[in-house]
Each structure stands twice: as C-alpha cells, then as structure tokens.
Amino acid sequence: MIPAKVIFTFVPADKSACLYYNMGLIAALPEIDKQKNSVFVMHEKSEKLIPLHKHTKGQLSYVEGGIAYITIDYRTYVVPARHYFWIPQGMEHILRIGYSATVLRSLYFYAQEDGVNPFYGKLGIYPASELLIQMINYTERWDGRHVSNKDENFEFLVALKNILPQLNNKALPIILPTTDNEQMQKIIRYLEKNMGERLTLKSVSSRFNISERSMSRLFQSTIQLSFLQFLKTIRMVKAIEMILKTQKPISDIAYEVGYFTISSFSDAFQEFTQSRPTDFRRK
Secondary structure (H helix, E strand, O other): OOOOOOOOOOOOOOOOHHHHHHHOHHHHHHHHOOOOOOEEEEEEEOOEEEEEEOOOOEEEEEEEOOEEEEEEOOEEEEEEOOEEEEEOOOOOEEEEEOOOOOEEEEEEEOOOOHHHOHHHHOOEEEEOOHHHHHHHHHHHHHOOEEEOOOOOOHHHHHHHHHHHHHHOOOOOOOEEEOOOOHHHHHHHHHHHHOOOOOOOHHHHHHHOOOOHHHHHHHHHHHHOOOHHHHHHHHHHHHHHHHHHHOOOOHHHHHHHOOOOOHHHHHHHHHHHHOOOHHHHHHO
C-alpha cells in the first residue's frame, strides 16, 4: 500500500506544452488549471508516484494495460487495466501507476455545470466500454495541450464528458483502507506477507497475543472492515496484480494468494471485479 499523505511542492514553470508532453504528468500538474474552460489532455506510459495534489478540473483517466492506485483519505482504490476513473474537482489524491506497461490516458475537464449530475461529484471506478475506449484513444491527437471551444472538434470532448453519466456502469468497489495505528499496521504487514497461508481470525489473534474479540474490534475501529473482508480484499488485489503483471497459470495465482480450489478463487474474483480471472487476463 502507498502512504496516505505525501508532502510535495510543485514549482510551476513557464514552459510550452511541449515540455509537458516530454516530461509527463508530474511536470504538467501546474499547467492543468491554467485555462479554466478547457480540457487538458495527457497520455503517458509510466510507473511512478504522483504525490498528493488536487486540481480545479474533474479528471477522467483510462488505465490501459497494468494497474493504478488512487489514495484518498486513508483509502486506496485499485484501478485495473481497461477500467477508467473519475475524480471530482478539488479532491486531494495520490496517484500511483504500479506497472511500467501501464498507459494512463487522462482528460482534465472544465468543471462548469458539474452539479447537473451526481456522477461528476463523486469518485468512481468503472469498466470501460469499447465505445469509451475508442473515444479516449482518439484524444491522443491533443496530447500535452489544452483544448478549448476555439479549437476544431472541441465538441467531441464535450460529448465525451456528457456521456459518462449515461454509461450505467457499476462502480468497482476494490478499496484498501490504510491506518496510522501502529498495531494495525503490523497486522496488515503480516497478512500481506503470509496471505498464501490458511489465515484465520483465531490464528492471527494468537500470533499477536490478543483475543479474537479484541482483534475484531481493532479491524472495525481502524479500517471499518472485518478481518475476513480485509483479508479477501488484499488477496484479490494481489491476484489482480499477478494476473496483469505475470504469465503464471491462474491455478498458481489462486494458491499463492490463499485459495485452495480454483472455483472458490474464481467466485471471489468475480465478486470483486465482475469478471472471471481468465477473462480478466484477456482484457
């Protein structure tokens, strides 16, 4: 997991759009808000941490190949390949692109009239349709620059933003809570390191010399999840990473994250991603 808070100071530079095209998203952060009524476009292939920041525009980003992580208020949201996310204007967040093969295609939209639909006011992570993927890919022609109503085909970007609430996609609920509680941090590290074992509330409580009741209360009070919910979540996140980053057989991945039958792993995976593991790898 990535830290909930990172201190970083951005120093704006008076450079051309070419600079942002060459240096990527971190260099472009000061540029995003410079034109209130535009759409700023940035397509980037990388593996990096983009520290705590916010912008006055809404962010639409499509994850192409690989995986990304968004941290907001002690919660890390997992964004697998072929999913997109929307971050509302003004929401502080950390963005980590976790795999070098990941292409992040981002559009930062003017925020006028965002109040007309609840979609634009909340964080959401969704599977991308073929139509949306093709539309986002088309915007690469504007990579590294602002596009406004003075530019040809600006209406295309307006239409792209307007269809987002109409896609009727169910949000993907893969969330990794974080905490400042030192005891809980030790337990989380232990679970992440040993997730392939037969972990139970009883065995982990014994390992840390506390009662099962106290362990349950600790989970609920610090991360608002039960022991079993959290364990299933970290197992699914690790499985997603391995499916996207390796060519290991699905059976091996299931075993490494603590599942001892393919069927139980596949059912749990579909519950989290709305996709079977084999289908997810083909995406």
